[in-house]
Amino acid sequence: MTATVKYDEVEVGQEIPERTYPVKRLDLVKYAGASGDFNPIHWNENFAKSVGLPDVIAHGMYTMAEGGRFVTDWAGDPGAVIDYGVRFSSMVVVPDDEGAEIVISGKIEEKREDNTVVVALTARAAGEKVLTRAKATVRLA
Template identity: 55%
Template sequence: MNITEGAELPPLTVTVTRENLVRYAGASLDFNPIHWNERFAREVGLPDVIAHGMLTMALAGRIVTDWLDDPARLVSYYTRFTRPVVVPDDGVGATVEFTAKVAKVLDDGTAQVAITAKFDGKAVLGKATAVVRS
């Protein structure tokens, strides 16, 4: 693990399926129909069922925790949701690509990591930033 400014973390690609959404809904108790009911999702203006925002955030956080020798070194994590991850019922799902790099090493022994999450070539998270202890 290289905690130097500009260092790139190993990329992470995750496929989100409808099964993942059902499992996440059960674990989080978030049964909002936009995550499982196509008709409802379309009625409220979405193109189809979408992944839970917090699931997308958790998957993005994995790029950092997988990279750290000890996930407890993750001090904080922040993001904004900018675009949904649409999950089709096609047996394939939605592919989300995550990249990250060390944006800044601070004097207090921490570093800021900038995370990018893309679905269909477009960002789905904004200002995703993790702070890690070196």
Template identity: 55%
Template sequence: MTVRLSEVSKGDELPALSVAVTREDLVRYAGASGDFNRIHWNERFATEVGLPDVIAHGMFTMALAGRLVSEWTGDPAAIVDCSVRFTRPVVVPDDGVGARVELSGKVSAVNEDGTAKVLITARSDDQSVLGGANAVVRLPE
């Protein structure tokens, strides 16, 4: 189902999204993105450089924010702009469970040009992992 601009109001909350992230997900993302930095798959290396454990790729975490918005709009092409700051890494332990990223969003503006702005919150291990995260979507009337 596609969200229509006429159905959207400032303050509307997007359906929450909870995503499990495993080491397997990181390996798959590394293959798709070409980012094979060892901090994303080698615990020994990650801890040697001062990280608590293997961490998810920042762009993987940003993609999860995009997924929150695209699932709400019903059309990934509706996203015309998306930006985030990476504030904390998503630590992904090798314990069979991995990490969980909890995402939520709220419409902060509905604009006359047919777009709406969504503020996004992403948390893992009870900490914010993205700052200033937002997306602009163009929705059908």
């Protein structure tokens, strides 16, 4: 686990280095089992294409979860995130052979007096922004 980030060590405007999260079809099948969302657009290529999608797509909540993972990895404490929200702006297409990648970065947008910071996230896949208004409020040590 990453060392815990300290409130006194961060400033507004500070960038959080990007991380890349690979996505394979197997990850989507595992997520379907964990979430109970077995919609075939997330695992069946023929079905996904039959409804007009370019290929299998990742669950929106899977993509959102990777953003949460990014923040908790950075903070060094899974319990540090006290609020988190996003809007979905594009799909993460997951081809069978090469899979996909979600690239996430962050920036400290606000530093509050109660030892919390607001982190604005940027998440992209295949060059497209896949999450908008992605923000997490994080309580730091």
